[in-house]
Amino acid sequence: MKRLLFFIPLAVAAFLGGFFFWGLTGDRDPNAIPSVLISQPVPSFALDAVPGLETPGLSEADLQGSGELMLVNVFASWCGPCRAEHPLLTRLVEEEGIPLMGINYKDKAEDAVAWLDELGNPYARIGYDISGRAGIEWGVTGVPETFVIGADGTILYREAGPVVGDGMKRLMEAIEAAKAGA
Amino acid sequence: MRRLFLLLLVIATPLWAVEPDEVLDDPVLEQRARDISANVRCVVCQNEPIDSSNAGVARDLRILIRERLVAGNTDAEIYDFLVARYGDFVLFRPPLKPSTYLLWGAPILILLIGASAVVLTLTRTRKAAAAEGLSAEEQARLDALLEQDKK
Missing domain, CATH: 1.10.8.640 (Cytochrome C biogenesis protein)
Incomplete structure (x- = not known):
C-alpha cells in the first residue's frame, strides 16, 4: 500500500504532461474566438451601396429566406489578406454558382471602387459599412471574414481570416455540409 | 531641474x-x-x-x-x-453557468484536496507517535536523567 503512494507523483506528472502535450499540439488555435452567431438568424442591419459603385447595397432582407445558400464576405481595400482571398472567392462564385455578398468594412469609397476595378467584382451586393456598426452586429473581429448563410437565412459557418489554404478547405467543408443538410 | x-x-x-x-x-x-x-x-x-x-x-x-x-x-x-x-x-x-461551474469551483476544489491531504498526513503522524510511546526501560532512564538535572 505504501509503495503505491510513491507512484502518485509519477501519475500526477504523467497527467500534467499529457494535458500540456494536448495543449501544445494539434490544430487548436487558442486565439480563435468561438462565434455565437452560428445557427442564429442573420443580424439586423441595412447598408447602402458603396458610393460610386453600381452594385446594390446589402441588408438583412437580402439574406433572409432567399431559398439558396449564400456567402457573406467582409472585406476592405486596405486589407492585405483580402487581396489574397479575392481570386479564390471569385472562382468559388464562378464554379459553384454560390451568390457572394460583400460588406465593405471601414473603407474609403473611392479606394473600394478602385480595388474592385482592379481585381474584378464577384459580389452580387455590397453594403458600405463605413462606421463599422454592421461589423459589430456580425461580431466581426477583423477583416476578412466569411460567413455561410443557409437557404433559410441562418448563419451556418464563420471563417475568420482569409479563405486560402486551410481556411478555404474549412469553408468548402462547411458549404458541402450545408448542401447535404439542406 | x-x-x-x-x-x-x-x-x-x-x-x-x-x-x-x-x-x-x-x-x-x-x-x-x-x-x-x-x-x-x-x-x-x-x-x-x-x-x-x-x-x-x-x-x-x-x-x-x-x-x-x-x-x-x-x-x-x-x-x-x-x-x-x-x-x-x-x-x-x-x-457563472453550468459550463463554467468547474472553472469557478476549481480553486475551492484544489483547496479542499490540499487541506484533506494535510489533515490526513498530520493525523497519521500524530497517531504513529502516540502509539509508540516509551518502553519501561526508557522511562526509567528518563526519570534518572531528570533526577540528575534537579540536583
Whole structure:
C-alpha cells in the first residue's frame, strides 16, 4: 500500500504532461474566438451601396429566406489578406454558382471602387459599412471574414481570416455540409 | 531641474486610449462607461480591455457603449448586447453557468484536496507517535536523567 503512494507523483506528472502535450499540439488555435452567431438568424442591419459603385447595397432582407445558400464576405481595400482571398472567392462564385455578398468594412469609397476595378467584382451586393456598426452586429473581429448563410437565412459557418489554404478547405467543408443538410 | 520635474508631473496625465472626443459630458455616465469598458475584452488584441486598447473595433465599441448609456440602457443590457454578438469571450469575468461551474469551483476544489491531504498526513503522524510511546526501560532512564538535572 505504501509503495503505491510513491507512484502518485509519477501519475500526477504523467497527467500534467499529457494535458500540456494536448495543449501544445494539434490544430487548436487558442486565439480563435468561438462565434455565437452560428445557427442564429442573420443580424439586423441595412447598408447602402458603396458610393460610386453600381452594385446594390446589402441588408438583412437580402439574406433572409432567399431559398439558396449564400456567402457573406467582409472585406476592405486596405486589407492585405483580402487581396489574397479575392481570386479564390471569385472562382468559388464562378464554379459553384454560390451568390457572394460583400460588406465593405471601414473603407474609403473611392479606394473600394478602385480595388474592385482592379481585381474584378464577384459580389452580387455590397453594403458600405463605413462606421463599422454592421461589423459589430456580425461580431466581426477583423477583416476578412466569411460567413455561410443557409437557404433559410441562418448563419451556418464563420471563417475568420482569409479563405486560402486551410481556411478555404474549412469553408468548402462547411458549404458541402450545408448542401447535404439542406 | 527639480522645478521642471514637478512641472512635468503636473502636466503629465495617465495615458488612456479613450480619446477626448469620446468622453461624455455627464461624469456619472462617463464613469459607468469607463467601468464597463474595463470589463470588456478587445476582440482584436484579446488580452487588453477595450478601455485601454487603440484598436479600431475597441474604439467603436467604446463609442457604442456610450451611445447606449446616453440612450438609457442599464449596464446589464449593454453587457447582454455585447455577449449576443461576441460571446462570453468579451467578458473578462466569465458568467457563472453550468459550463463554467468547474472553472469557478476549481480553486475551492484544489483547496479542499490540499487541506484533506494535510489533515490526513498530520493525523497519521500524530497517531504513529502516540502509539509508540516509551518502553519501561526508557522511562526509567528518563526519570534518572531528570533526577540528575534537579540536583
